[in-house]
Amino acid sequence: MTTETVPLPAPPSALRRFVSDYGQEIVVLLAIAALFVVVGAVNPRFLSDTNINSIFAGNAYIAIAAIGMSMVIISGHIDVSVGSLIGVIATIAGTLAVKGYPIWIAWFVPILFAIAVNAAVGALIAYTRIPSIVVTLGMLSILKGGLISATAGEWISNLPPGFMIAQMRLFGIPSAVYFMVALTILAALFMRYSDFGRAIYAVGGNLEAARAAGVDPERTVIGVFALHGLFAGIAGILFATHLQVIQSTVPPNLELTVITASVIGGVSILGGTGTVIGSTLAAILFSVINSALIFLNVSAYWLRAVLGLLILATVLADMARRRQALR
Amino acid sequence: MTRYLLRHETILALLTVGALFTLAMLSDRFFTASNLLNQGRLMSEIGLIALAMTFIIVTGGIDLSVGSILGLTAILLGVFWKNLGLPLPLAAIAAIACGTASGFANGLIITRFKVPPLIATLGTLALYRGLAEGISEARSVRGYPEWFFFLGQGEILGVPVQLWILGIATVIAAVILGMTPFGRAVYAIGANETAARFSGIRVDSAKLWIYTAAGFLSALAAIIFVSRVTTTRSDMGTGWELDVITGVVLGGTSIFGGKGTIIGTALGLILIQALKNGLALSGVKGDGTIVVIGLVLIAAILASALIDRNKSG
Numbered sequence: 275m276t277t278e279t280v281p282l283p284a285p286p287s288a289l290r291r292f293v294s295d296y297g298q299e300i301v302v303l304l305a306i307a308a309l310f311v312v313v314g315a316v317n318p319r320f321l322s323d324t325n326i327n328s329i330f331a332g333n334a335y336i337a338i339a340a341i342g343m344s345m346v347i348i349s350g351h352i353d354v355s356v357g358s359l360i361g362v363i364a365t366i367a368g369t370l371a372v373k374g375y376p377i378w379i380a381w382f383v384p385i386l387f388a389i390a391v392n393a394a395v396g397a398l399i400a401y402t403r404i405p406s407i408v409v410t411l412g413m414l415s416i417l418k419g420g421l422i423s424a425t426a427g428e429w430i431s432n433l434p435p436g437f438m439i440a441q442m443r444l445f446g447i448p449s450a451v452y453f454m455v456a457l458t459i460l461a462a463l464f465m466r467y468s469d470f471g472r473a474i475y476a477v478g479g480n481l482e483a484a485r486a487a488g489v490d491p492e493r494t495v496i497g498v499f500a501l502h503g504l505f506a507g508i509a510g511i512l513f514a515t516h517l518q519v520i521q522s523t524v525p526p527n528l529e530l531t532v533i534t535a536s537v538i539g540g541v542s543i544l545g546g547t548g549t550v551i552g553s554t555l556a557a558i559l560f561s562v563i564n565s566a567l568i569f570l571n572v573s574a575y576w577l578r579a580v581l582g583l584l585i586l587a588t589v590l591a592d593m594a595r596r597r598q599a600l601r
Numbered sequence: 602m603t604r605y606l607l608r609h610e611t612i613l614a615l616l617t618v619g620a621l622f623t624l625a626m627l628s629d630r631f632f633t634a635s636n637l638l639n640q641g642r643l644m645s646e647i648g649l650i651a652l653a654m655t656f657i658i659v660t661g662g663i664d665l666s667v668g669s670i671l672g673l674t675a676i677l678l679g680v681f682w683k684n685l686g687l688p689l690p691l692a693a694i695a696a697i698a699c700g701t702a703s704g705f706a707n708g709l710i711i712t713r714f715k716v717p718p719l720i721a722t723l724g725t726l727a728l729y730r731g732l733a734e735g736i737s738e739a740r741s742v743r744g745y746p747e748w749f750f751f752l753g754q755g756e757i758l759g760v761p762v763q764l765w766i767l768g769i770a771t772v773i774a775a776v777i778l779g780m781t782p783f784g785r786a787v788y789a790i791g792a793n794e795t796a797a798r799f800s801g802i803r804v805d806s807a808k809l810w811i812y813t814a815a816g817f818l819s820a821l822a823a824i825i826f827v828s829r830v831t832t833t834r835s836d837m838g839t840g841w842e843l844d845v846i847t848g849v850v851l852g853g854t855s856i857f858g859g860k861g862t863i864i865g866t867a868l869g870l871i872l873i874q875a876l877k878n879g880l881a882l883s884g885v886k887g888d889g890t891i892v893v894i895g896l897v898l899i900a901a902i903l904a905s906a907l908i909d910r911n912k913s914g
Contacts, residue, residue, distance in 0.1 A: 354843065404902050405856045411847050412902075415895025422888035526839050527726075530665070534723055543717050575738045579731025585724035589716050 298540025298548075298592060302555040306562055313566045320569045327448055329561045331440070334450035335360070335509040335516070336528075337557035340535035341461045342505030344553045347536050348465075349498045350478035350545030351399060351406035353392075356506050357528030358417035363388050363510025365421060368430035368520040371437045380437060385507030389500050396499025400492040414529070425522035433518065440515040450512050457508070458554040465550055474498055479546030535560065538588050609853030609905040613868045616901065620872060624879025631879045638761055642753075642829070644874040645763035646671075646822040647841065648867075651848045652774040653815035655866045658849055659778070660808060661791045661858025662718035666707060667819045667845060669729035671838030674700035674823035676733040679742030679833035689749055697820040703729055704816015708809035726842070733835040742833040753829030763825045770818070775863035783807065791858030848873055851898050853905065872897070 314321040339356055346353050363384040370380035395413055399406045442449045465471035473494045476484035481491055514520050525531070537543060538559070539552025560581065567577055625632035650667050657664050674696045681692035703725070710721040755762045778784040786807050789797040798804050819838075827833050852869030854861025873894055880890040 398899070398903075402903055402906055404899075404906055407846075407856055408850050408902050409899060411843060411850065412895040412899035414843060415847070415891045415898065417895075419888045419891030419893075419895065423892070526836075530723060530726065534727070537720050537723065543719050573735070573738065576731065576735040578727050579735050582724055582726070582728025582731045585727055586710070586721075589720050589724060590710075590714055593714055593716055 299552040299555055302539060302552060302559050306555065306559050309562050309566050313569055317569045325565060329565050330558065331448040331450045333557045333561035334454040335512040336532055336535060337454045337554040338457055338512065339506050339509035339532045340553035340557050341457060341550045342502030343532050344536040344541045344548060344550045345474055345498050346502045347541045347543060348478045348545060348548050349474045349495060351495065353410045353502060354407060354529050355410040355413035355417055356532055357524050358414050358421060359388060359506050360510040360513050360528065361524040362417050362421050363507055364514035364520050365425055365522065367511055367514045368433060371433055372430060377434065377436050381511055384510060385504065388507030388510065389503040392503030393496055393500040396496040400495040422522065427522050429522060430520040438515045440512045453508065453512060454554060458550060461550045470497060475546060534585060538585060610862060610865045610868060612905060613853060613865060613872065613901065617868055617872045620875050624875060627883035628879065631882050640874050640878050641764040642761040644870055645767040646826050647845055647848065648767045648870050649770055649818045649822045651845045651866050651870055652770055652863065653818045654845050654849045655854055655861055655863055656778060656787055656811045657815060658854045658856060659787050659791045659858055659861045660811060663722065664707060664718065664812065664815050665722040665842045666725040666729055667815060668838035668841035669726045670700050670703045670816055670819040671823040671841065672835055673703060673729045673733040674820040675827050675833045675837045676737045676835050678824060678827055680736060683742050689746065693824050697824065700820025700823060701813060701817040705813040708812030711812065712805040712808050737835040739835060745831060750828055750831060753825050771863060771867055778863055788859060847898055851901055
């Protein structure tokens with residue numbers, strides 16, 4: 275009898291692996307590129323330096339908050355309080371700056387506050403096993419209520435000029451863009467190559483397996499939330515300094531916009547998969563669409579409807595792609 | 602006996618009674634019939650939506666688009682009546698039909714395309730609110746006829762009209778969830794969807810019904826809301842999804858599904874409304890009350906988690 279050797283399936287080519295690993299990120303990137311080409315052809319002013327700068331700088335704080343949110347979602351949790359946290363950070367920073375504290379204190383103290391608050395939230399979630407959506411719903415109320423009571427709806431103005439970090443420029447490019455790019459790259463490397471980054475994926479993918487493999491899930495969750503606090507803190511400082519005044523409110527549904535950026539960027543809401551690059555690309559995509567509608571003379575009132583359709587289309591395409599991958 | 606005493610609903614009931622008692626001590630304007638009935642009026646819209654949300658969360662799902670459906674329905678009511686010239690009752694029915702269809706669309710996306718409910722309704726949250734903004738172009742509709750305000754401002758036998766509606770809807774929801782095969786199917790889906798499917802429960806059709814019902818109740822709440830505040834604006838109901846979910850979760854419904862009751866939700870809503878009103882009457886500023894609600898939510902869930910652990914331990 276001759277034994278027939280069954281040929282092993284050829285190892286997937288590097289390109290194919292890249293496409294399957296970064297499928298969603300590639301889709302979002304292509305969407306951004308397509309919009310630039312099409313809208314730029316219709317209205318060349320879309321590609322002016324000023325407009326491109328405002329596209330990339332406009333949503334930088336959302337992109338940075340979405341980096342932390344992506345980490346949280348990858349670990350199998352969620353945070354619906356980040357919008358209010360950003361508002362609180364901005365108000366603390368502005369108050370410190372107006373009261374005459376050194377600028378660096380006005381920048382760093384709120385960030386430390388955000389890290390501490392979110393580490394506490396993470397500890398509550400990790401040790402009591404109360405679902406993260408419940409704890410952060412509670413935090414949402416606490417932060418939102420605290421913010422409005424503290425500011426009484428007043429805006430903070432007369433901020434010292436050196437405080438406005440988001441408006442500083444280097445080589446003509448707003449600093450917010452550098453923050454966004456640098457933090458995304460750092461976070462992506464951290465998630466892929468550090469032990470802690472891998473622990474985050476492990477905890478989100480299969481908690482018991484992660485524990486068996488020697489990962490401490492409780493500590494990982496606290497760490498993820500603390501990191502998320504760091505990114506939310508930086509996002510809050512950029513939000514605080516992008517205008518001449520600090521408003522006492524954040525854009526409505528900001529937390530959901532941040533979560534949407536993560537999800538459109540390919541982070542599975544079930545945990546364990548996704549990258550922080552995708553969420554940054556998605557935040558940029560929102561900004562591009564926003565600007566494109568203006569340049570195409572679509573009434574601004576329809577912006578959200580278009581965004582909603584886009585979210586649904588992306589999600590449905592993703593579901594179809596995954597089903598095909600299973601075949 | 603202790604098992605019944607230590608149920609989440611019992612703790613919540615005690616907490617609610619305690620809160621009512623304390624608030625009554627703090628302000629003599631709180632525990633009066635007219636104030637309590639008025640508070641019932643104010644919680645009716647959120648309450649109606651929370652009934653459907655309880656079913657949804659018990660199946661292990663979530664619906665973030667309810668506030669947007671409310672806003673869209675309100676806008677459509679104004680458009681159908683003012684711009685298309687339909688008689689108001691017909692306009693209301695048409696608007697409710699559209700709101701119900703929005704819920705049905707959520708159900709279709711979730712069941713047919715297997716999109717996780719959180720993501721599907723995150724998308725429709727933006728879409729429905731966007732449609733409301735696009736259609737209305739930020740114009741509000743006013744000038745509704747006097748008789749229309751009966752729904753949101755009138756009384757029957759001394760009790761606000763919408764409180765009757767909420768009461769009847771609560772009883773119906775409690776009976777369906779607690780005493781019918783459909784209710785048992787809802788719990789089974791939340792406990793283990795695959796097992797429910799294999800035991801012959803029509804999971805998809807049940808979910809489709811529930812999300813459609815959420816659309817219907819959000820739409821009904823929209824009509825009541827417009828009737829109460831006498832105007833239509835596209836930002837109506839913004840952020841309500843999280844208020845509704847807070848009430849349901851405070852009521853003891855597990856966000857993982859499989860556990861929860863309508864009575865719990867009702868108690869959760871009453872506690873929140875009592876805190877909001879009572880604290881405001883005792884001189885706490887409106888926004889301080891939100892802080893208290895957040896603390897109560899975390900504390901209540903923490904307490905019942907600890908008790909659960911002791912019971913099993």
